[in-house]
Amino acid sequence: MAQGRVFKYGDNVDTDVIIPARYLNAPSPEDLAKHCMEDIDIDFVKNVQAGDIMVGGANFGCGSSREHAPIAIRASGISCVIAASFARIFYRNAINIGFPILECPEAAEKINAGDKVSVDFSTGVITDETTGETFRAAAFPAFINGIIDAGGLLPYIKAKQEANK
Template identity: 65%
Template sequence: MKYTGNVIKYGDNVDTDVIIPARYLNTSDHKELASHCMEDLDKTFVSRVQNGDIIAAGQNFGCGSSREHAPIAIKANGVSLVIAKSFARIFYRNAINIGLAIVECPAAAEEISEGDKVEADLDKGIIRNLTTGREYRTAPFPEFVQKIIENGGLMQSIANGSF
């Protein structure tokens, strides 16, 4: 699984309530959720995010509630990958369940800057900052996780008979 995109950068403890504010949880429409993604943290996110962009963030990304709405809102905006120093465990699992690629790589998350162009090969566990030329290593995804993400999520994987 390879991803290439421009980086949108956030800090530590980005919680699910700023990823998708609770006042919008009365819908399960992915486009509607996407339209409000990050609005309490970054009012420019929805207007500047491009299909394939990558979020880089600090520690504890996705802390807060256990709702799947947060990774759904991110993915529905076209974000292809989230790189963070660490993730809240339930967000990590929810992201994989809905088919959003995520990877913990503290060095990359720290050193990558807003607007950098990044390429990630998660099969090999390599992240390259194409802007600076820096390369980072991380653990590759296990094959079953790769399949879940490639299929668009856990439910699609089951429906496709991939398990």
């Protein structure tokens, strides 16, 4: 379950603006988070609070494969990202590190910046508490839920290797 205020962005939010390359040599997630989104929203870092939710349009997270992008978003306090669609590497990266993302074009269109939104991860139901509207995100396939339930890709592989011993 997540609940927070919404920071909303448009289509094709690329990983270069999520975390610019000039900060990719930062040593920790917290250091990356200090610069999250600054090239398109200089006030994001100042205003974001733990639990807040990011909403994007189509092709969210396109461009560079840098895993620093979902790491920076998570470290900034954002609890999950809802988008109309995700670029595939960002999608993999989020699942692999166990960071919740939800694909829901309707929610991405109708939720407004600043709305208070809650998300039930077990059902995929997204509730815009400001407008009263509810949406349902596409469920993950069982295989991907297996990775998420294991705590991410590495614990999943570790468990698999142990089982095969």
